[in-house]
Amino acid sequence: MLSLQRNVALGALALTIALAVLGAFVPEWILYTCALVLAKGLVVLGLCLLLRMNLVSFGQGLYYCAGAYICGLVSQMGISDAFFLTFLAALGSAVVGLILGLFLSGYRSVFFAMFNLALSMILYGVLLKSISLGGSDGVGVAAPTYLGYAPDGEMRLYVFFVFALAVAGASSVFAFLYTKSEMGLASASVKDCEIRLEYLGLSVRYLIIFNFVIASTLAGIGGALVAMVSGHIIPELAYWTTSGEFVFITVLSGPNGILSAFGATAVFETIRLVAGQNMPNSWQMLLGSFLLLSILFMPNGISGLFRRAKAPKPDAVGEGINND
Amino acid sequence: MLRKITGQVRVGLRAVSLATIACVCAAPIANAEETFKLGLVNFLSGPAADAFGVPSMNGGELMVEALNAGEVPEPYAGMIGFGGMPIEIIKVDETGGAQVQIQRFRDLVQREEVDAIVGYDGSGDCLAVAPIADELKKVVVFSGCGTPRIFEENSYEYVFRAGSHSTMDNVALAHYVARKLPDAKTVAGFNQNYSWGQDSWRDFSLALKELRPDIETVGELFPETGAGQYGAQINVLMRLKPDVVHSSLWGGDLEAFLLQAGPRKLFDRTNVVFTMAEHVLPRLGDKVPEGLMTGGRGAVGALHPDTPLANWFYSAYEDKYDIPAVQGPFRFVQTILGLKTAVEIAMQENGGKKPTSEEIAAAFKFASFDTPSGPVEMAIGDGHQAIQGNAIGISKWNAQENRVELVDVEYFSAKCINPPNGVMSEEWIKEGFPGAECDN
Amino acid sequence: MDIAFAIFADGIIYGAWLFLVAIGLTLVFGVMKILNVAHGALYAIGAYAAATLVNSSFFGQIEGMAVLIVMLAGAVIAALLLGPFLERVLLRLFYERDEIVLLLVTFGLSLILEDLIKLIWGVYSHYVPGPYALFGDVEIGPLFYVGYDFFIVGLAVVVGLGTYLVLNRTNVGKVVQSVIHDDEISRAMGINVARVYLGAFTFGVFLATLAGAFTAPMIAITPTIGVNAIILSFAVVVIGGLGSIQGAAIGALVVGLSRASAINLWPEAELFVIYAVMSLVLLVRPEGLFGQIQQRKI
Incomplete structure (x- = not known):
């Protein structure tokens, strides 16, 4: 286990550094999209953890938006340190996730999806009415600083990209190790048979809450990153179609991947950027068809493709054996 | 009352047209091979597409075509495109919220390398895009977005709004x-x-x-x-x-x-x-x-003033699209004409070269120009916000x-x-x- | 007193409309376990279909109550064109999958249909206000009601009762009930389950297009009207209990009355009152008010 941890950490570090170097040679408009992908990929990563338990949240925008607003509002008070803001957003959304998770852990399937949706729509409604928080027009977010270092114009986006890369890298390592841990392995079998888990002495409710808190924390971090990179946040981050978008990407990614969460986000963002530009009246149709085809031909998403190629026999994580 | 205002409009119009004619004579026409690449942004899908976005884009296209063909009447007669440069347009959908708009804005500026951008009807989009425009040093001229917050809470160098606010x-x-x-x-x-x-x-x-x-x-x-x-x-x-x-x-x-x-x-x-x-x-x-x-939101549509420019636009739009022009197209072409004025003033200053963003921004401040909805003056928000x-x-x-x-x-x-x-x-x-x- | 009456009347009227919009959603879920996100887009298509027929030169001459028949025809045609096609060609491919996967399939479908609407009917609004005036108006104290509102209440009652009676009092209904209870055993008993699915889905689509067709006279028809309809329908069926028709009726009334109360007493809360009620109901009754009636396989 220890060597696994070390190998994964080293691998992630190498990948992060490689990407950071690569980022220096990429034009800025791609870099911005890359930063968005890292931020949204974190939300998707959290949803993947839930999808492993066969839970789909149509309200993940709630934590995403909460993280973004925590980051934005604190930055307006003059605190602009990216590390501190990200930590605060993570903490805040974890607390919200814990409180709501206590209630939500009793729900499954469509009811889980819809309860989450209702909660995120309440936040949306409250934000629209909060004129002091900018109402529907939203609030601006100050440019982040890094432990006292304030990059100027040209460097700002690149430095942020490296920061986001580090955060995403660390979160991915954590998520990967978590899925290989006892808790993580137990969680993956919630979807197969809850009663068997209870019989083994594990609390399904506790497992769900635990994963839910991780997912909401990741969504909160993603929200904080989005707030910092775009410099402006709006209540629409909590609107149900934002959450629907995340679910879309999660399905594309499949439950079992870490890198695929970011890969699927990149695919989604690319389609939207290119198609949105060239065919404004039919890009939704393209996305919809893409979703249908990927559900049809890649039941386990992008992650499923790679697994099948590498390991024909289902491994310990239980590569989504189609038993439903 | 009506006559008095029309009189005022006329006087203003004359002043503006004289200024433009002076400008036409003074500025040598830019290199014929140069074009001015203009990003047009508005809602092409979603609820605002039908009310504002699509009519606005239609009006914008009509105006750009007419400018390129030199068909726009006084005070813009005689100068093709922007200062002699034909205008090339790229249309972008404004749907998707602030994050998507920033992404598309960067794409327009850094990949498509447009010379300036006009448009945006959503207030949230305007607030989100404004700081990016300054960061990338690219002139953006807002057409809609009602919120007074943009220039009251912040000040920007490259951001302008050539229309009214709420x-x-x-x-x-x-x-x-x-x-x-x-x-x-x-x-x-x-x-x-x-x-x-x-x-x-x-x-x-x-x-x-x-x-x-x-x-x-x-x-x-x-x-x-x-x-x-x-x-x-x-x-x-x-x-x-x-x-x-x-x-x-x-x-x-x-x-x-x-x-x-x-x-x-x-x-x-x-x-x-x-x-x-x-x-x-x-x-x-x-x-x-x-x-x-x-x-x-201005003397637009059926409320347009009785000037050759307004009458031309109103009937040209109805001829082309079979429906009278409403406020969306009026605001949008007002924005384009504002930018045209700024570009041409900047060319007058720099000896007729294609102006840089800095030069356009400097020329835009406190500029005044004539539009189908009457005279517009960039009088407030430190020269960045129009009054009309x-x-x-x-x-x-x-x-x-x-x-x-x-x-x-x-x-x-x-x-x-x-x-x-x-x-x-x-x-x-x-x-x-x-x-x-x-x-x- | 005025206020109490206004809340009651407006709540019932709005609730009846909501029920009409949501009943197809709950029926399709009840029979097929599909939470059809494309329901909103189908509702929009119904509105466009009705408007297109009524405004067409062929039917344009028709006056009086016969217009209602034309609108109904619009809904039927749209449902017959779309329902069997979607069920046979698209959904069939995914029946072996999980409930939540089917939800995502219909989500993808709704994205496609929304753009299809724009391609067919353009982004400009369509109107068909004629029928709105058919039933005159009613003055009650200081308030005016449009007769058409009460027609919608009547339509909702007819559609709701009709569906309920067909499901519970006829042979066809018994067959459907048996499929709801257990499709495998039904198949073993010689029931053509595929045909039940086809029929149920097409009827669900028809209920969506019907709601759209009869909403059309009240509104400006734009490509995005479905988004609001689907989110409200979610709230209604989740509050009432998925798959239950009585539940949808109660859910629609609860949402209708709480929205009307908010508008009259606490206008600031109008937007989130629906979701607050939805959360509250889920908290107290995790499967919705009538959730237990739903016959689901474990």
């Missing part, structure tokens, strides 16, 4: 109501639950309180955007029986409200006054209730011509309904419009 629209309406409804004693608000609705109601009710302290507010409703069903809200208004109902609804919501409130006799019982209902009049036609007071006159009228069905007319129109001069430079609009209204120059 304050002047609603202050003009308050003036009109104060004058036309001397017996009104009570008012209620019926505005959408988002910033445009909230800001409009705030500006209108504050302004009305200043002008007519005797009018009491008896209720305020904020229906959800896109709700579509207003039966319950209309009954609340019927029960409250206010003398005046203020509404800044637009698009499909406004149309649904008009269709539902008519049979419920709301318009018989109370005067419903609209900030911007002008844009649905041509399409709803005889379904528009008689006697609605409405503006269109506004017109309010009352709807009347003309069966012979088969279209809705606006009658009893009053024009309000720009200086009457806008705060002076450097004054916050909300404070300005609360203090009783200090410095306002109203001529009636």
Whole structure:
């Protein structure tokens, strides 16, 4: 286990550094999209953890938006340190996730999806009415600083990209190790048979809450990153179609991947950027068809493709054996 | 009154056209191979596409084609495109929220390498894009977005708005109501639950309180955007029986409200006054209730001034698209003409080269130019925010011509309904419009 | 007193409309376990279909109550064109999958249909206000109601009762009930389950297009009207209990009355009152008010 941890950490570090170097040679408009992908990929990563338990949240925008607003509002008070803001957003959304998770852990399937949706729509409604928080027009977010270092114009986006890369890298390592841990392995079998888990002495409710808190924390971090990179946040981050978008990407990614969460986000963002530009009246149709085809031909998403190629026999994580 | 304003418009027009002619003579035409690449952004999908986005883009395309062909009448006759450079356009959809807009904005600037961008109707989008424009040092000229926040909370170098914001629209309406409804004693608000609705109601009710302290507010409703069903809200208004109902609804919501409130006799019982209902009049036609007071956020559409430029645009648009031009296209071409003026002033200064963003931005500040909606002056927000006159009228069905007319129109001069430079609009209204120059 | 009456009447009217919009959603879920996100887009298509027929030169001459038949025809045609096609060609491919996967399939479908609407009917609003005036108006104290509102209440009652009676009192209904209870055993008993699915889905689509067709006269028809309809329908069926028709009726009334109360008493809360009620109901009754009636396989 220890060597696994070390190998994964080293691998992630190498990948992060490689990407950071690569980022220096990429034009800025791609870099911005890359930063968005890292931020949204974190939300998707959290949803993947839930999808492993066969839970789909149509309200993940709630934590995403909460993280973004925590980051934005604190930055307006003059605190602009990216590390501190990200930590605060993570903490805040974890607390919200814990409180709501206590209630939500009793729900499954469509009811889980819809309860989450209702909660995120309440936040949306409250934000629209909060004129002091900018109402529907939203609030601006100050440019982040890094432990006292304030990059100027040209460097700002690149430095942020490296920061986001580090955060995403660390979160991915954590998520990967978590899925290989006892808790993580137990969680993956919630979807197969809850009663068997209870019989083994594990609390399904506790497992769900635990994963839910991780997912909401990741969504909160993603929200904080989005707030910092775009410099402006709006209540629409909590609107149900934002959450629907995340679910879309999660399905594309499949439950079992870490890198695929970011890969699927990149695919989604690319389609939207290119198609949105060239065919404004039919890009939704393209996305919809893409979703249908990927559900049809890649039941386990992008992650499923790679697994099948590498390991024909289902491994310990239980590569989504189609038993439903 | 009308004649006086038209006279003023003429004088302003003459000044502007003289300036432009001077500019045409002085500036050597830029290198013929150079083009000016212009990004046009507006809603091509979603609820605002039908009300504003698509008509705006249509108007923009018409104007760009006419500019490239040199067909625009005085004061723009004789100068092709922007300072002799043909304009090349790239259209972008504004749907998707602030994050997507920033992404597309960067894409336009850094990949497509446009020379400037005009457009944006959503306030949230404008607020999000403004800092990025400054960061990338690229001129962006907003066409819509009602919020006064952009230049009141921040200052930007490369960001301009060549159209009105919610304050002047609603202050003009308050003036009109104060004058036309001397017996009104009570008012209620019926505005959408988002910033445009909230800001409009705030500006209108504050302004009305200043002008007519005797009018009491008896209720305020904020229906959800896109709700579509207003039966319950209309009954609340019927029960409250206010003398005046203020509404800044637009698009499909406004149309649904008009269709539902008519049979419920709301318009018989109370005067419903609209900030911007002008844009649905041509399409709803005889379904528009008689006697609605409405503006269109400027002297636009059927309220356009009687100038060669306005008449040309109004009829060219109707010829091409079979429907009269409403406020969206008027605001959008106003933005393009503002940019054209700035580019040409900048070329005059730099000896006729294609101007840089810095040069365009410097030339744009405090510029004034003529538009189909009358003269526009970049007078406030430190030269970044336009002021223009506004017109309010009352709807009347003309069966012979088969279209809705606006009658009893009053024009309000720009200086009457806008705060002076450097004054916050909300404070300005609360203090009783200090410095306002109203001529009636 | 006025206020109490207004809340009651507006709540019932709005609730009846909501029920009409949501009943197809709950029926399709009840029979097929599909939470059809495309329901909103189908509702929009119904509105466009009705408007297109009524405004067409062929039917344009029709006056009076016969217009209602034309609108109904619009809904039927749209449902017959779309229902069997979607069920046979698209959904069939995914029946072996999980409930939540089917939800996502219909989510993808709704994205496609929304753009299809724009391609067929353009982005400009369509109107068909004629029928709205058919039933005159009713003055009650200081309030005016449009007769058409009460027609919608009547239509909702007819559609709801009709569906309920067909499901519970006829042979066809018994067959459907048996499929709801257990499709495998039904198949073993010789029931053509595929045909039940086809029929149930097409009828669900028809209920969506019907709601759209009869909403059309009240509104400006735009490509986005479905988004609001689907989110409200979610709230209604989740509150009432998924798959239960009585539940949808109660859910629609609860939402209708709480929205009307908010508008009259606390206008600031209008937007989130629906979701607050939904959360509250889920908290107290995790499967919705009538959730237990739903016959689901474990």
